[in-house]
Amino acid sequence: MPDWLITGCSELLTLRGPVPRRGRGLSELGLIRDGAILVHGDRITAVGPRRRIERHKDARRAEKLDLGGRVVLPGFVDAHTHLVFPESRATEYELRNAGKSYEQIARAGGGIRSTVKHTRSASAKALKDRARANLREFARHGTTTLEAKSGYGLDWKSEVKILDVLDQLHQQQPLDIVRTFLGAHVVPHEYRKKPDAYVDLLVKKWIPTVATAGLAEFCDVYCDRGAFSLAQSRRILSAGRACGLVPRIHAEQLARTGAARLAIELQAASADHLEKIDPGDVRALGLSNVVCILLPGCCFHLGLHKFAPARELIADGAIVALATDFNPGTSPTLSMPMILSLACAQMRMTPAEAIAAATINPAYSLRLHDRVGSLEAGKNADMAAFDVASYREIPYYFGVNLCSLTMKRGAIVHSKKR
Ligand code: NIG
Numbered sequence: 001m002p003d004w005l006i007t008g009c010s011e012l013l014t015l016r017g018p019v020p021r022r023g024r025g026l027s028e029l030g031l032i033r034d035g036a037i038l039v040h041g042d043r044i045t046a047v048g049p050r051r052r053i054e055r056h057k058d059a060r061r062a063e064k065l066d067l068g069g070r071v072v073l074p075g076f077v078d079a080h081t082h083l084v085f086p087e088s089r090a091t092e093y094e095l096r097n098a099g100k101s102y103e104q105i106a107r108a109g110g111g112i113r114s115t116v117k118h119t120r121s122a123s124a125k126a127l128k129d130r131a132r133a134n135l136r137e138f139a140r141h142g143t144t145t146l147e148a149k150s151g152y153g154l155d156w157k158s159e160v161k162i163l164d165v166l167d168q169l170h171q172q173q174p175l176d177i178v179r180t181f182l183g184a185h186v187v188p189h190e191y192r193k194k195p196d197a198y199v200d201l202l203v204k205k206w207i208p209t210v211a212t213a214g215l216a217e218f219c220d221v222y223c224d225r226g227a228f229s230l231a232q233s234r235r236i237l238s239a240g241r242a243c244g245l246v247p248r249i250h251a252e253q254l255a256r257t258g259a260a261r262l263a264i265e266l267q268a269a270s271a272d273h274l275e276k277i278d279p280g281d282v283r284a285l286g287l288s289n290v291v292c293i294l295l296p297g298c299c300f301h302l303g304l305h306k307f308a309p310a311r312e313l314i315a316d317g318a319i320v321a322l323a324t325d326f327n328p329g330t331s332p333t334l335s336m337p338m339i340l341s342l343a344c345a346q347m348r349m350t351p352a353e354a355i356a357a358a359t360i361n362p363a364y365s366l367r368l369h370d371r372v373g374s375l376e377a378g379k380n381a382d383m384a385a386f387d388v389a390s391y392r393e394i395p396y397y398f399g400v401n402l403c404s405l406t407m408k409r410g411a412i413v414h415s416k417k418r
């Protein structure tokens, strides 16, 4: 792998500064005009104004990569995805748009349970091929690190099949994948009459085994009407925490259940969704270290109008992040630029806030902020270049992919000819 001297960064967004970002700090991009980056192997060795970096002792030996005037930022960190699934649910999409709700479809046996059925019968190879193709698309849209959950297996064999596919993909393709065990996505069909027996199985058997076998780093629960109750979620996440799986939680998406407060109580890494939180929850989250991962792709795709209260969360000092929630039911997009567009237009975030919420804050939520999420000496050479005149144009243009180059650990993993 060559060493690189990367120039032609008309705007270089370093995102250097305090971690995590809260309040006004969320807008600080550490912008350098006419910037340059020096890369050695998989790491950044120097970042700064081009004139200074070009004089660096290692610059002469490095291969020159002149981007010719692009906006360069850390690769996106997508901290909430359901990467592994066998097929789309486009027929449900059509049903919903004709008037059926997400919950009605789920109660009729569609929704998550339908993806579970197809995941169980899919081969590991088929799941992996599809996920690998999707990872290429993530890279083409500027994402370099992602979190991915199990949760479409819901029997031991199929959950392990998903976690194994994720591990193999992490080893075999360039993007970094952090694994989350979501055995508590919904109660599987065979336990519908005895949901607490399923919770027992999770708490007593599966979670300890996932932890000891090192199959995941995080444990997640979908705490909602139609999924797991607050008490069940507390049991599941506490069991995970006790054996070293850090909690994340799908919280307050369809109904307000108290899941956001539970995230604070359990010192979860993140509380995700948060469409239904109230002002008291906002204040409590603002005083906590729980990262509020907002997923505007869901409201957009489901045609709902009440997005999470991003402005209030930012005003109260919460750690706000953005993610795709890539999944076949509520958010079939892997485009972080599209999520930025939604965050700005629908949640009134500024482009600068959206960028920090898509890089350094999600890196913190995955406990990877020492390596990714900003462009600083010593960190991974993970970055994305956009063919735009200013960073504001990244969310401003929507429905097009303007990411022209993605670098992961010093390797070019996507490059678009001009
Ligand atoms: O984050 N809400 C729960 N889980 C996913 C949806 C999964 C699905 O519908 O397949 C979400 O929105």
Ligand code: FE
Binding pocket: 080, 081, 082, 250, 325, 327
């Ligand atoms: Fe999700």
